[in-house]
Amino acid sequence: MKHHIFLLSGLVALVSGCGFPMSAVAQSATISAEQPESDADRALQALYEAEWEWSLQEFAEETDENGRSEPTDHLPSVTPEAQARRLAYWTDVLAQLEKIDVDRLSPEERINYAVFRTKIAADANNLRYKRYERPFNSDTFFWGGLNPRTPPSEADEYRKLLGRMRDIPRYFDENIENMRAGLARGFTVPKVSTLGRDETIVPYTDLGSDNPFMKTFMNIPDSVPAAERKRLAAEAEQVVRDIVAPAYAKLLTFMREDYIPSANEDIMAENLPDGPAFYQSQIREYTTLDMTAEDIHELGLKEVARIRADMDATIAETGFDGSFEEFLEFLRTDPQFYAKTPKELLSFSAYVAKRVDGKLKDLFTVLPRYRFTVLPVPDELAPIYTSGRGGLESCLMNTYDLPSRPLYNLTALTLHECVPGHSHQAAMALEAPDRPDFRRQTYFSGYGEGWGLYCEWLGTVLGVYDTPYEEFGRQTFEMWRAARLVIDTGIHHYGWSRQQAIDYLLANTALARIDVENEIDRYIAWPGQALAYKLGEMTIRDLRAKAQAELGDDFDQRPFHDAIINMGSVPLDTLVAEMDRFIQEQKAGADAAP
Structure with a gap:
């Protein structure tokens, strides 16, 4: 098997053309490429x-x-x-x-x-x-x-x-x-x-x-x-x-x-041969951070509590009169939230993607030429597959068991998997100018999945969540990723049972049972990978907050996003270091402006 085992390929580096100006990071990379090379x-x-x-x-x-x-x-x-x-x-x-x-x-x-x-x-x-x-x-x-x-x-x-x-x-x-x-x-x-x-x-x-x-x-x-x-x-x-x-x-x-x-x-995982060391190596691989299972577990519990307060506020906005558990049951059973045909579900996702296409100019200064399509997950995979997965050529949406595929989740899912998430990332990578070939094949989950989850939040900035139910869908997806911090470490470090993990995810999100069970089985089989999403997203959100605090009215999300995407897939500590430099360069430029 290829040594990038289970990793998506591609996702990297600077993007070209489409008539948009080159970003600040692209310009600095071009300048650095012209500097004399050292022996190092x-x-x-x-x-x-x-x-x-x-x-x-x-x-x-x-x-x-x-x-x-x-x-x-x-x-x-x-x-x-x-x-x-x-x-x-x-x-x-x-x-x-x-x-x-x-x-x-x-x-x-x-x-x-x-x-x-x-x-x-x-x-x-x-x-x-x-x-x-x-x-x-x-x-x-x-x-x-x-x-x-x-x-x-x-x-x-x-x-x-x-x-x-x-x-x-x-x-x-x-x-x-x-x-x-x-x-x-x-x-x-x-x-x-x-x-x-x-x-x-x-x-x-x-x-x-x-x-x-x-x-x-x-x-x-x-x-x-x-x-x-x-x-x-x-x-x-x-x-x-x-x-x-x-x-x-x-x-x-x-x-x-x-x-x-x-x-x-x-x-x-810690009960496998060399289990504790093996699990720690998986945490490091997928998060690219030096964190312990205990630290991640505690962080997850705090995020779950914070997001739960946001979800309660959204429930109040809907006017629903009942408990949190009753609201989840309402979402899981009311026919208004479910597609009647696979085409209806695919069409909903395609519509979201096209709406976001019209807003990309507000997110980036450079856009890719390559286009993706929206396809159903292949029949032979659909029963045990995730709700969706994005790539360069296509963004897959799962149409198996439609009563378990709520439309209120689909806006967030499309933002994450399709655009400006993974399919968009892959297109930007394809059209990158010269970078070492290995960079085009390297993908870090903390960076890539962190960007995908950040894109779900960007939907609030773009105004694409049309109803409180869709906003609750976004929140349930964020809660899902926060709960992963608790569940992955719970299973592989603290010895949680499968049922304990299922109950925790069902109690805290509006995910359908089939999705919950498939997801828990995924975390069981793939130690550490589920940790990447939330830790990556929190890193990017923290960087954005820092840029806004440092730059004030001079903050522009377009070059900020360019800088992240143009850097390509990098370890999270590298992302922080390079974005800190970017923020200081932007600040110096703003201070020097007349």
Whole structure:
């Protein structure tokens, strides 16, 4: 599996064009790029450029015209020998990084150093704890994502896909052996987070046209000549029948007969081998902050209490006469809050996204050209998937079980996942000017998910929450992320039961039960990741408050947002340091103005 395990790709750096002026941070980056390089700069550049070329070979990737990595015609090796080789390489990289004098780096290379070192340290830690022996979680799987979400556009891309499809049996066998090793030492995905996940394999065991891979080859665009389309589809039919479907069937048997029955009943990460150290490493990876589980838990309890007061005020605004619990029951059961068809739900999300499009000029000085679409979560994933997930090409909305998909949450969800959240972030990254290639592939959850949650709050600034119910939906999403601080640490450090976590989330948010259960199973299977959202958002909100206090009437949110987005995905401590510099530069500029 690729070493950026379970991380979204992309999200980085400066953005171009569309006729808008270059932001202040973009200008300063351009100026710094023209400054003479130091020996420290050159040493760092040599190190991350070499690692990038090495990683392309290691993980069966190549770069496209935008410097982004994409898969080649085979899948990477995931054997223990390959993992040991990678750990040795990254350990050496970290040792070489220690020799570089950070104080002698130029401003841009200082950011590159922080990003590179944090990323490599996380990669190495995951190998030290052999996280590859747990190569999936509750909604992200090594057997998923092999079939493209949207069909490729070139014949050569289909030929590479066919090569990867032929390599699936070997790739699955290596993962199965790793999972057997995990079973032997008690390092597994907790059983409760595996239940039903075998069903996501079933569609790929089909020998014919209903196999999702075949659907991809039935939708080859007309830009590929007809004869070539016919040849590719015929070849895919044979590969699916003789290679792909049998490999998925073998994996399905292993999951049902060996892995799921023997997976850990215990859900606490600190009870795994080297559990306390492993959980702390996951906290560090996902938050990029040096915080303890105890500190995070206490912070979460304070945020839950604060947001609850906001929610009570919004309930009063609706005129509802009843308790908090009765209001939640009203929201969960009244038909006025639910779409009657999948298209209605998708249309609501698309409408929100388009409304926000018209307000982006108030948020940024630079906008991307790349467009995304709104799609339903694929049927084979929908029952166990989150409510939505955004990316460069599409923003997925879950239309499964519509009575559990309230529309009052959808405005906040669209802001987070689509625009100005993740899909917007990814488009900005795609159109970035020159930055090191590794920066285009590095994503830190604290930065990325913190921005997504901050975008939900930005909806209050933009005036897109039309009713108190939609505002309550935003608050319930904020409460959801605050409750995660309590729940994740509660499960993995304090030993909470699954039911205790479910009850806590149900009692404090208006999330539907199916969402609550899926989310809790996700936190159980993915220690630490749920902490990133609220800690990242609080960091950005604190920076905004500081900028407003320092700049007063001279504060303009557009360059402030440019500075954050243009920096790309960085550790939160780096974000704070660089934004502090930005604030002081803005203040100096305002003071110098006539």
